[in-house]
Amino acid sequence: MIFDGLMRLLGLGGAGSEALANGGSSGERDGPDGREMISCHEAMTRLQEFVDGELHGLTHEQVEEHFKVCTRCYPHLKMEESFRQKVRTALAQPEVPSDLRDRVLQLLGHDDGADA
């Protein structure tokens, strides 16, 4: 683990990530709590669920650990996050017409108690 972290800091790639990409989780490398490190294929397969916070069968930490260590998968995560952030910002944009609430209340025959 220390070696992998160091390699990543040096920009030399997450050791083992390439091998794991081909061979699935080999069990050669373990996560911080002794669990088997997931493979690149599994990390990429679970990318959407990971970003959505909807992982089942794996913990958030297990997948996060892979992205922390693997220089090959890490940019995919960053790209997905960048995309999601942009979509969220854009979707939150439209201003709600200021009189829409009044029109709805009028339609329903309510007042909202603001003037009660």
Added chain:
Amino acid sequence: MSSDEPSPHDEFNREILPHLDAVYRFALRLAGAADVAEDLVQETFLRAWRSFGQYKPGTRAKSWLFTICRNVFLRQVERGQRHSEIVEREAPRADAGAGDVANPLWSETRETDPEGRFFHKIVDDQVLAAIDALPEEYRTAVVLSDLEGLNYQEIADLMEVPVGTVKSRLFRGRRRLQKELYDYAVEMGYLAVSASPEE
């Protein structure tokens, strides 16, 4: 009963009305045009009020309103035309996204912008136009997830499809959006095209 007991009007105004902005934003993405969205919101709240007796306090009011809103919208679309948007056959994949795990865009961007910073150079209106161009099934799933933060199960309940289908719609919808925005970014010169993508 004491006269202090809140009237249905009061309860509706307290529990349901605060979601008006969220319903409007959702309606806008469904309808695409502000005036149609406003009509949709009014119709949604009218129906919600009429069936407020069936609303169980404590259930997620927003999801309930979104369901009504979408049903009204789909009925209007059906009335106006045959539903023309055919989403590719979407046999729910047990593992949505497993088939093509690596984002195909990445082979284009990995040399110049591997972390997708180009997305932030795109104006919001362009992003919204790309979302609006998605088939309704994808658009609804993406909006409910990325705008409203509904989870897969909530979206599945609302759209009356299995969770696997929701995952698949989100995956495909997002891939389409990414491709659309990537093409736009290249066209606008926000992103240099990789000369010779490997693989």
